[in-house]
Amino acid sequence: MSISSPLPVVRRADAVNEEIRQLMQRAGGVLRAEDRPAYQRLIDEWTAATARERMLGDMTTAA
Template structure:
């Protein structure tokens, strides 16, 4: 999933995605497997899109 493929309005809130990122790191014990790394990267892309969406709404 690239940032361009995220449809505006279809992303979850940044706080919700951030919670998932934190939970992933807790489950992984601070060291991500290859599969977890992929999940992390997708979550970070989603989080960034959510942040951008929240900034646009605020403006």
């Protein structure tokens, strides 16, 4: 019997961007030390999402 990991949730770049904006708004535009890990995680997720969307867009255009 094999154990499989659940698939990660893949969010669109605009959804991640909105969460970044909300974080910055709550922080008053200046991140505290405790906000930085969440901000970095969101930036990493946004970067991956934009790359994925760009790649999918290129694949759709090429097809």
